[in-house]
Amino acid sequence: MARVALFAPCYLALARPADAAAARAVLERLGDAVETVTGLCCGQPAFNAGARREARRVAAAAIRAVREFDAVVVPSGSCAAMAAHEWRTLFPQSARAADRAAAVREFTAYVASHPNLERVSFRLRGVVAYHDSCHARRELRLTEGVLGLLGRVDGLEVRRMRYEAECCGFGGAFCVKLPEVAAAMAAAKASDAAATGAHVIVSTDLSCLLHIEAAARGLGLQLEGWTVAELLARSLA
Amino acid sequence: MSFRERSAAEIGAAQPEAILAPILRKLVEDSAAALAAMPPDAREAATQARAAAVANLEGLHAQLREALERRGVRYHRAATAAEAVGIVQHLLRRARRVAKSKSMVAEEIGLTRALRQRGIDVLETDIGEYVVDLEGRGPSHITAPALHLNRAHIRELLARAGHDVPDDGPQRLSRIVRDTVARFFEDCDAAITGANAVIASSGRIVIVENEGNVALGVSHPKLHIVVTGLEKVVADEAAALAVLQVLAPSATAQPLTAFTHVVGDPLPGQERHVVFVDNGRSTIAAEARYRDLLRCIRCGACMNACPVYRVAGGLSYGSVYMGPVGAVLSPLLWRDGRYADLPFASSLCGRCTEVCPVGIPLHRMLLELRADAAESGRTPTAERFAWRAWAAAFGGGRGRMAVAAGRWLWRAMRPLRRPRARDPRVLPPLDPIHSPARLAPGGPAGEPPPAPPLLRPPEPLIDAFCARAAALGAEVTETYAPQPGDRLVEAAAAVAATGSLLLTGEAADRRAILGAARVVVLVDAARIVPYPADLAPHLGTGDALILTGASRTADIEKQIVRGIHGSDRLTIVLRGTG
Numbered sequence: 001m002a003r004v005a006l007f008a009p010c011y012l013a014l015a016r017p018a019d020a021a022a023a024r025a026v027l028e029r030l031g032d033a034v035e036t037v038t039g040l041c042c043g044q045p046a047f048n049a050g051a052r053r054e055a056r057r058v059a060a061a062a063i064r065a066v067r068e069f070d071a072v073v074v075p076s077g078s079c080a081a082m083a084a085h086e087w088r089t090l091f092p093q094s095a096r097a098a099d100r101a102a103a104v105r106e107f108t109a110y111v112a113s114h115p116n117l118e119r120v121s122f123r124l125r126g127v128v129a130y131h132d133s134c135h136a137r138r139e140l141r142l143t144e145g146v147l148g149l150l151g152r153v154d155g156l157e158v159r160r161m162r163y164e165a166e167c168c169g170f171g172g173a174f175c176v177k178l179p180e181v182a183a184a185m186a187a188a189k190a191s192d193a194a195a196t197g198a199h200v201i202v203s204t205d206l207s208c209l210l211h212i213e214a215a216a217r218g219l220g221l222q223l224e225g226w227t228v229a230e231l232l233a234r235s236l237a
Numbered sequence: 238m239s240f241r242e243r244s245a246a247e248i249g250a251a252q253p254e255a256i257l258a259p260i261l262r263k264l265v266e267d268s269a270a271a272l273a274a275m276p277p278d279a280r281e282a283a284t285q286a287r288a289a290a291v292a293n294l295e296g297l298h299a300q301l302r303e304a305l306e307r308r309g310v311r312y313h314r315a316a317t318a319a320e321a322v323g324i325v326q327h328l329l330r331r332a333r334r335v336a337k338s339k340s341m342v343a344e345e346i347g348l349t350r351a352l353r354q355r356g357i358d359v360l361e362t363d364i365g366e367y368v369v370d371l372e373g374r375g376p377s378h379i380t381a382p383a384l385h386l387n388r389a390h391i392r393e394l395l396a397r398a399g400h401d402v403p404d405d406g407p408q409r410l411s412r413i414v415r416d417t418v419a420r421f422f423e424d425c426d427a428a429i430t431g432a433n434a435v436i437a438s439s440g441r442i443v444i445v446e447n448e449g450n451v452a453l454g455v456s457h458p459k460l461h462i463v464v465t466g467l468e469k470v471v472a473d474e475a476a477a478l479a480v481l482q483v484l485a486p487s488a489t490a491q492p493l494t495a496f497t498h499v500v501g502d503p504l505p506g507q508e509r510h511v512v513f514v515d516n517g518r519s520t521i522a523a524e525a526r527y528r529d530l531l532r533c534i535r536c537g538a539c540m541n542a543c544p545v546y547r548v549a550g551g552l553s554y555g556s557v558y559m560g561p562v563g564a565v566l567s568p569l570l571w572r573d574g575r576y577a578d579l580p581f582a583s584s585l586c587g588r589c590t591e592v593c594p595v596g597i598p599l600h601r602m603l604l605e606l607r608a609d610a611a612e613s614g615r616t617p618t619a620e621r622f623a624w625r626a627w628a629a630a631f632g633g634g635r636g637r638m639a640v641a642a643g644r645w646l647w648r649a650m651r652p653l654r655r656p657r658a659r660d661p662r663v664l665p666p667l668d669p670i671h672s673p674a675r676l677a678p679g680g681p682a683g684e685p686p687p688a689p690p691l692l693r694p695p696e697p698l699i700d701a702f703c704a705r706a707a708a709l710g711a712e713v714t715e716t717y718a719p720q721p722g723d724r725l726v727e728a729a730a731a732v733a734a735t736g737s738l739l740l741t742g743e744a745a746d747r748r749a750i751l752g753a754a755r756v757v758v759l760v761d762a763a764r765i766v767p768y769p770a771d772l773a774p775h776l777g778t779g780d781a782l783i784l785t786g787a788s789r790t791a792d793i794e795k796q797i798v799r800g801i802h803g804s805d806r807l808t809i810v811l812r813g814t815g
Contacts, residue, residue, distance in 0.1 A: 010631065014643045039636030048585060050607030051616070051624040057632035126676020134586035159682045163262060167544045171584030178582065180245040184254060184548035185584070195683035199675045224675060234673065 004032045005069035007062070007104075009079040010041040012206055019206060022233035023075040023107055029236055030116045037065050042074070043090065044082040049173050056090050063087060063100045072104045075229045077136030077204040078172075080106035085139060108204055108228050109142055112149045124235035125155035128226070129198040131189070131212065133205035134167050146204060146228060153235045159196040163188075170211035186215030194221045201225045240582045244553035253377075253550030256387055260795045264541050265592070267490035272594070274492065274734050275482050276768050283483040284596040286476035287532035290468070294522055294531075297437040297470045298513070304440030305511060308502045313512040314467070318346035321464065321514045325429070326355060328462055328510055332426035336418070338451045339363040340431025341379055341535055342466050342514050344557040345570070348429070360425070362418045362450040364411055364801070365792035371398050377551030377559065380488045380537040383792055385550050391793055407793040415801050418450055428454030432465040433534070434480050435511065438473040439778065442500040442511065445484060445493070449788040449802025452747040455500055456507075463511040467518045468531040478770045480534055483594035487538040489791065492705065492735030493769060497783035498747075499776060517570045526605050527569055532595040533562055539589035539599055545582055554579060561589035561599045568606060577615055580606035698733040698765045699814060705736030709786030710799055711807040715814065722754025730775040731765045731809075737785040738809070739772055745782040751803040758784070762813040 004027060008020035020036060027034045043059030046052070062083070066072045074080040083104040091097035111117065130150065136142040150158045169175060169185025190212050193201050199222050203209050209225025216223035247253055272279065290297060302312045315321035325348060329335060337349060337359050349370075352359050361370040365382040369375065371394040376382030383391065392405035400413050422428075430451050434443040442463055444451050455461055471477050477499075485491040503509040521527050540546045540560025551559040556567040556576055564583060567576035580603045583589075589599040610616065616624075630639035703713045719725075726744035731737065738758045740750075750756055766772060772783070788803035799805035 010636070010640060010643075013640045014647055017644075039631075039638075039640055041631040041636065046624050046628065048604065048607070049616075049620070049624065050604070050609070050611035051621075051628075052608050052611065054624040054628035054632075057628045061632045061634070061636075124673070124676070126673065127678035128676065134584070134588070138587040138591055157678075159678075162684050165588065167584045167586030167588065169544065169548075169584055171586070174581070174584045178241055178244065178545075180241075180248050181545055181549050181582075182584070184248055185544050188254070188258070188544075188548070194679075197678045197680035197682055199677070199679055222675075222679065224671065226671070230671075 002032050002070045003068075004034050005066045005072045006034050006036045007040070007042075007066060007072050007074045007079070008036055008038040009074065009076045012076060013038050015210060016206055019075065019227050019229055022227070023073070023229035025233045025236065026111060026229060027073065029120050030111065030114050035069070040065055042079045042082045043086070044079060045172050047082065047086055047090070052090065059087055059090050063097055066100055066103070067096065069103065071110065072100065073107050073110045074104060075107035075204075075227065076206065077106055077133040077140055077142060078207065080104055081135040081139035106136065106140055106142060106204060108146045108149050109140070111232070112145045121237045122153040122232060122235040123155055123237045124153050124231065126200070127157045127159065127198045128200045128202045128231070129159050129161060129193045129196040130164075131161065131168065131193065131201045131203040131208055131225075132164050133203055133208050136204045137165070142204065149228065150202065150231070153231070156235070158202070159198050161192045161196060163192050166192075168208045168212050170207050172207070175211060182211070183215060183218070186211050187219060190216040190219055190221055190223060193223055199223060202228055202231050204228055238555065240553060240555070240578050243555055244549040244582070247550050247553050248548065251385070251550070253385055254548045256385060257547050257550060260384070261541050261547050264490055264795070268487055268538060268541065268592075271486035271490045271492060272483065275486060276770065279479075279482045280594050280596070282479040282770065283534070283594055284532065286471055286479040287534065287595045288529070290471050290476065291522065291528060291531045294468065294470065294519075297472060298467070301435060301437040301440060301470055304437065308440045309509070310440060310503060311508075311510045313510060314515065315512060316515050318514070318516050321346045321512055321516065322348060322351045324512050325462060325464065326352065328460070329357060329427055332357060332460065334358045334360070334421070334425040335427050335429060336360050336362050336422055336425045336450075336454055336457070337429040338431065338446065338454050339366050339382070340429070340464050341557065342431060343429065343464050344376065346464075346514060346516065348464065360418065360421045362421070362454070363792070364414045364448060364790050367414045367418070368394060368792070371395070374552055375557065378537060378540060379535050379558065381792065381795070384795075385552060388794055407796040408798045410793050411790050411798040411801060415448075419802060422453045425457075427460035427462065428457035429462045429464060430454045432463050432469055432511070433484065434471045434477045435465065435469055436474060436477050437470050442498070443477050443481070444498040444500065445481070445496070446498070447495040447788070447801075448790050449496065449751050451498060452496055452751055453802055455498055456504060456747045458504065458507060461503070461507060461509045463509070465511065465513060467513045467515045468522075474776050475770070475773050478773055482769045484534055484536050487536040487592070487594045491785070493737050493783060493785040495784070495786050495789050497785070499781035499783070501779040501781070517572070521569050527565075527602060529597050530565055530569070530602060532597055533566070534595060536594060538592045538594060542588045542592045544586065544588070545584065549582075554582065561603070562597075565599055565602045565606065574615070577610055580610065698767060699762050699811070701733040702731055702736060702765050703811070705734065706786075706809055707736075709736050710805070711736065711786060711809050713809045713811060715811050717757060717759070717810045720755060723757050724749050724753030724755070725757045725759070727759045728761075728764065729777065730772055731760045732767075732769055732772065733765050734768045735785055737769065737783050739775055740782045740784065741775070741777040742779060745780045747782065750782070751788075753804055755804055755806040755808060756784070757808045757810060759810050759812060762811060
C-alpha cells in the first residue's frame, strides 16, 4: 500500500477545503494510505512575483513536510507544476529538493496511472465543459490524461471549448495587479464555456474555476466550477 | 503611465478585443496549419540557425563586413540609438525626401522623428505604417502596425489628411495609400528599409514584404540605406532559408511573403549602406539567462497567441516592442526602469513559448525579469511586506493559522469580490450550487475545437506546386499567349510547399517586375523543389527574388487586397510536365 501525501494547496484550503476531502476520498477508494498535508504552500505566489527569497523559505517548509512519502499528490495543476519543476530552480544544489520534486504528481495524473484504477467504477449522469488549465496543459501536458480519466465516468458527457488553449486570466497575483485585463480574459473564457451549453466547468485547477465563476456571475451566466477531484468523488459508485 | 493604467484606459475606451479576438484567433489556427505545410524539422532548423548566429555574433560580423564591402556595400555599426540616427543623418545630408519602409529597429531608435526634426520629408511607405503615422500613436503590432484600427477609423484618418475617400473598402483605402507612395517614389532622394537576415558568408541582405514598397526602396536609383539590428546576421544561405521557412507562416500564416528579396550588389550608380544597431544587444548577448532572446526573428507569433495582448491591445505596452517579446525585450533594451512593469503584464500561461518558432523560452524570461526586479528593490513597499508576512506564515509553521485567518477574510469580503456586472439587467439568482442537477446542459454543444492539422502524405511535387500557386491567386497554364505589357521571365527554381518562384540575375529586376501589367514566369517542372530550404543551391551569387503570389496587403482588418505596387496578375507557364 502506497504511502501518499495529499498536499492541499494553500488556496484550496482557503477557498474550498471540501475539495481536499474529495480528493482524499478518491485516493482512499483506490486503496492508498493517505495523509493530508495542509497549512503549507508550494511557494508559487512569491516565485511568480519574483520574490525568490520568500518563495524559498515557503517551499523549504513544504519540502520538509513531505519528506517521508512515496508520492506527493497535489490536486492542482499549477501547484504541481511549481513543485515538480521549480523546486529544483529554487534549490539547484539540493538533492532532497530534486528527490521530492520527482515524487510530485498532479492528482488526475496520479489517479489515471494508479494500478487499482480498474477496480473502481465512476458513475455520474450529466454534461460538463472541460477547462484546460495552462499549467496542466503546457507545463505538465496532462490534457489527454485528464480527458481519458473523465471518459471513465459512466454517463458523463464532456464538451470541449472552442478556444481551449487560451488562458482564463487568473495567473495568481496577475489578476490582482491587472484586474481589468484579467477580467476581460475571464469574460472571454466564461463565454466560451457557456457556448458549450454546459452549466458545469470541470478543471484540474480550482484557481481558474473561481476566476471564471466570478466572470460568469458578472455576465449573468449560469456556470459553476467543479474540480476533477470533486467530480470523481461525487461519481464514486 | 504604467501598463495597468494604459490597459485599463484601452479596455475602457476602445475595447481592443472586439477587433483583435476574431483576427488573432483565426491567425493562430492558420499559422499552425501553415507551419505544418513546412518540413517537420522547420522549427528546429530555424532555432539552430538563429542560435548559431547568436553564439558567434562578433565572428559573423567580421566575416559579414568583408563580404559586404566586397560587393561595394558600406558596413556601419552603431553602439547606441543616437549613434545610429547620427550615421543615417550623415548619409542623408544631401537628401530632402526619403521613402521609408517598415523597420522595427527604426522605430526603436526613433529614426523617422529624428529625421523630420532635421527638416527631411520622410514618408512611411508601408500601408499600415502610413496609417499609423497619421494616427500618431505608434504601431500596435510588430508585423501588422495598424491592427488596432478598423476601416471606418482608417477612412477618417485618410480623409483628415486630405485624401478623397469615397468609401471605406480595404481595397479603396489600400490603393489611396499605394498611389501616394508610388508618386513619392518617383522623385525621392533616398530609401530606407529594414532587413530580416543578413548573410555573413555572401554579404546578401534578405528582406521580406508583401506590398512592393521594399522592392521600390531596394532599387532606388541613388541611395538605399538598410537599418537593422546587430543580431540579424546569419551564417549562410541555408540559415537564411531556415529562418524564412518559419517567418511568414508564424507571422501572417502565409507560406512566404509575396516578395522575398535576396539583395546582392548595388545597382549601377546606386549607393548602398547597412547600419547595424547594437543599442544594448551586445549586453544581452553576454547574459546567459537572456541571450536566447536575440534569436527572435520578429514574427509576432507570441503576441498573436497572447491572451493579454488580445484583450489589452498592443498600445497598452507603451513600447515599440509589444506582447510577450516586448515585455521581455523592452526592459532589457531600456534599462532605465521605464518598462520595469512589462514583465508583470503576463499570466505566465506559457503560450508564447509554445508558439515561438525559434524556441525562445519567453515566459521563463519573464519570471527571471521579475526576480531581477525584486532583487534590485523595485517591488513596491506594501507588496514587499506582504510577501515577507506570507513567508513568515507559511515558512514558519503558522500556515494553518494563516489559512484560518484567510478563510475568515475570504468570507467577510465575499460581497466585495463580486465583479461589477457588465450587464445592467438584474442578474438571475443562481441555483443552489454544487447540486448534480446543474449537470443538465443548457443547450446543444457549441463548436468544438478544430482537429489538429493532419500530416499529409507527400504529394507529387508538380500537383502540390500548382495547387499552392493557384491558392495564392496565380494563374497556372501550360501554354503562353503573349499580351502587351507582359514581363516574361524564367524561374531558376520553384517551391512546391509554398507555390513560390525563384528569379535570379536579370530576371530579378524589381523595377521591371513592378512596372509590368502582368508577370509571366516560365517554370521547368524538373526545377520544382519540395521546400524553401531546398532553394539553397539555386540562389546563385548575386541578386535574387522569390515571388510567392502577386503583390498584396492585409494591413486593413487583415483583408487581402492584391496588386499594390506591381500587378495583381501573375501567370505561371509550366513546362516539361509531359
